[in-house]
Amino acid sequence: MMGPAHSLSGxxxxxxxxxxxxxxxxxxxxxxILVGALICAGAALAPDLDxxxxxxxxxxxxxxxxxxxxxxxxxxxxxxGTRKQGDxxxxxxxxxxxxTWLWAVLIGAGSSVVAIAGGRWGVLVILFxxxxxxxxxxxxxxxxxSSSDILVWLLAATSAWILAGVLDxxxxxxxxxxxxxxxxxxxxxxxxxxxxLVHDIGDxxxxxxxxxxxxxxxxxxxxxPIGPPKVMRFRxxxxxxxxxxxxxxxxLGGVGCAxxxxxx
Numbered sequence: 001m002m003g004p005a006h007s008l009s010g011x012x013x014x015x016x017x018x019x020x021x022x023x024x025x026x027x028x029x030x031x032x033i034l035v036g037a038l039i040c041a042g043a044a045l046a047p048d049l050d051x052x053x054x055x056x057x058x059x060x061x062x063x064x065x066x067x068x069x070x071x072x073x074x075x076x077x078x079x080x081g082t083r084k085q086g087d088x089x090x091x092x093x094x095x096x097x098x099x100t101w102l103w104a105v106l107i108g109a110g111s112s113v114v115a116i117a118g119g120r121w122g123v124l125v126i127l128f129x130x131x132x133x134x135x136x137x138x139x140x141x142x143x144x145x146s147s148s149d150i151l152v153w154l155l156a157a158t159s160a161w162i163l164a165g166v167l168d169x170x171x172x173x174x175x176x177x178x179x180x181x182x183x184x185x186x187x188x189x190x191x192x193x194x195x196x197l198v199h200d201i202g203d204x205x206x207x208x209x210x211x212x213x214x215x216x217x218x219x220x221x222x223x224x225p226i227g228p229p230k231v232m233r234f235r236x237x238x239x240x241x242x243x244x245x246x247x248x249x250x251x252l253g254g255v256g257c258a259x260x261x262x263x264x
Contacts, residue, residue: 007134008138015033026176041137043194045059046107046195047099047200059149073093076090082215099212116185205234207235
């Protein structure tokens, strides 16, 4: 799928988790609902860091472009080193390593470690990165073009600073779900894992499928492109994505938000 649909699906997924958490007796404070949805919307763009034309690869200028090249080469090397006889030959690393459940878990766990070990500055870095991606994904028309990059970064930095301050206030969710000492912001890894997995599921619905289950082998393939029957798949950017899925994500997100806030 394209960036806007990925971001909308990520936000909707976290709002759905908020609804489930409320039903299970662990309701999210409203700042956790808001911040988690924005982080998840941003994280839903992150797996495409292996593609030089993707939103995330352009979001931070030369830094993200350089990281993209490294990730693409790393992904390709891992693919070559672990492919089985049934896996096709390929020339790049797109939709390989960063599009797996293992990558999603590692990135989420790493973010939780950064949040705990880095304290407030670690939290601010996580928020800033994902606010930039969320703005690029959800407000793609306004954020389009290199001339808007600095404005996006300023808006993301301001939002990260404000949201971190809100979360720090007692009862606003710094220790939501994880209440033991030194576990503040441990939950920040959850929307990052979820966003990456939602991205992978979205890509699995497209023509090419997605190797979500790697490194678990399926038959003669270790990089098996998971997906529904081909007749049910669509091309990225097609009318199905723009006219059907995106409105559905908006609707589901609204319902999930209302349920998470106990409005429904």
